[in-house]
Amino acid sequence: MDMSEDRNNAMEARKEPFWVFGYGSLCWNPGFQYQQSITGYVKGFSRRFWQGNTTHRGTESKPGRVATLIEDKEGITWGKAFLISADDNAALPYLSTRECKLGGYRTHTVNFHPRPNLFGSSSSSLSITEKKNALLYIAVPENKHWLGAAPLPDIAKQILECHGQSGPNAEYLLRLADFMREEIPEALDEHLFSLERLVRKFASDMKICLRTLMGEEPQEEKQEVKAVVPSYQFASRIPEKKLRCVNM
Numbered sequence: 001m002d003m004s005e006d007r008n009n010a011m012e013a014r015k016e017p018f019w020v021f022g023y024g025s026l027c028w029n030p031g032f033q034y035q036q037s038i039t040g041y042v043k044g045f046s047r048r049f050w051q052g053n054t055t056h057r058g059t060e061s062k063p064g065r066v067a068t069l070i071e072d073k074e075g076i077t078w079g080k081a082f083l084i085s086a087d088d089n090a091a092l093p094y095l096s097t098r099e100c101k102l103g104g105y106r107t108h109t110v111n112f113h114p115r116p117n118l119f120g121s122s123s124s125s126l127s128i129t130e131k132k133n134a135l136l137y138i139a140v141p142e143n144k145h146w147l148g149a150a151p152l153p154d155i156a157k158q159i160l161e162c163h164g165q166s167g168p169n170a171e172y173l174l175r176l177a178d179f180m181r182e183e184i185p186e187a188l189d190e191h192l193f194s195l196e197r198l199v200r201k202f203a204s205d206m207k208i209c210l211r212t213l214m215g216e217e218p219q220e221e222k223q224e225v226k227a228v229v230p231s232y233q234f235a236s237r238i239p240e241k242k243l244r245c246v247n248m
């Protein structure tokens with residue numbers, strides 16, 4: 001699959017509004033200005049916590065694990081796309097620092113499929129449901145932070161133990177799982193939700209309060225996960241967090 005980076009420059013050169021697709025922390029903490037956001041999916045990829053991270057969610061000596069995409073002909077990965085305006089000159093440099101410089105990701109252009117309109121699309125909203133060209137940031141096995149596959153319990157233990165400049169690695173996983181459950185409850189992701197279940201189990205076994213770990217008031221631990229009414233302001237309900245290591 002051609003993962004050339006020159007399309008990024010083409011998007012910059014064209015100076016037209018463009019879409020960025022997020023499937024990890026960008027879903028719940030985009031960190032840049034955007035005109036609108038739409039949940040939806042990309043085909044041909046599956047999400048995996050196979051990318052190591054030594055800045056945001058880990059250290060050089062104890063790298064954490066963050067999300068990337070692996071090629072999977074039958075794969076569908078759900079997330080959120082953000083429309084960035086033509087005259088925005090800040091988003092791409094910010095993402096290049098956050099994703100590429102600090103995270104080992106590279107750009108790739110895909111077709112983004114907006115989530116089918118749950119209430120029947122009128123002709124006026126047809127443009128919202130049409131697939132769109134989007135930029136995404138993917139970590140490929142050749143990058144220096146790549147960790148690759150491991151037994152899920154080992155990945156879960158690593159996530160529970162690691163912490164970086166942006167906070168606990170567990171926060172990254174749990175916020176992504178919460179985002180998917182609350183904004184796209186129909187989306188399946190066995191890898192993500194199995195990891196969430198394992199992290200919650202190991203935290204309970206080790207008497208670790210995840211709410212405290214995530215810097216929230218200690219509360220009664222979620223005993224079971226209930227489907228909730230989709231909230232379209234998910235990101236706005238998460239405490240604003242500027243990523244210190246991006247420093248932009």
Ligand SMILES: N[C@@H](CCC(=O)N[C@@H](CS)C(=O)NCC(=O)O)C(=O)O
Nearest residue numbers: 021022023024025026056103137166
């Ligand atoms: N490219 C993926 C993953 C992005 C991601 O998680 N990047 C890391 C860079 S290492 C990050 O920004 N982490 C911020 C954080 O952990 O809060 C996405 O579209 O969401």
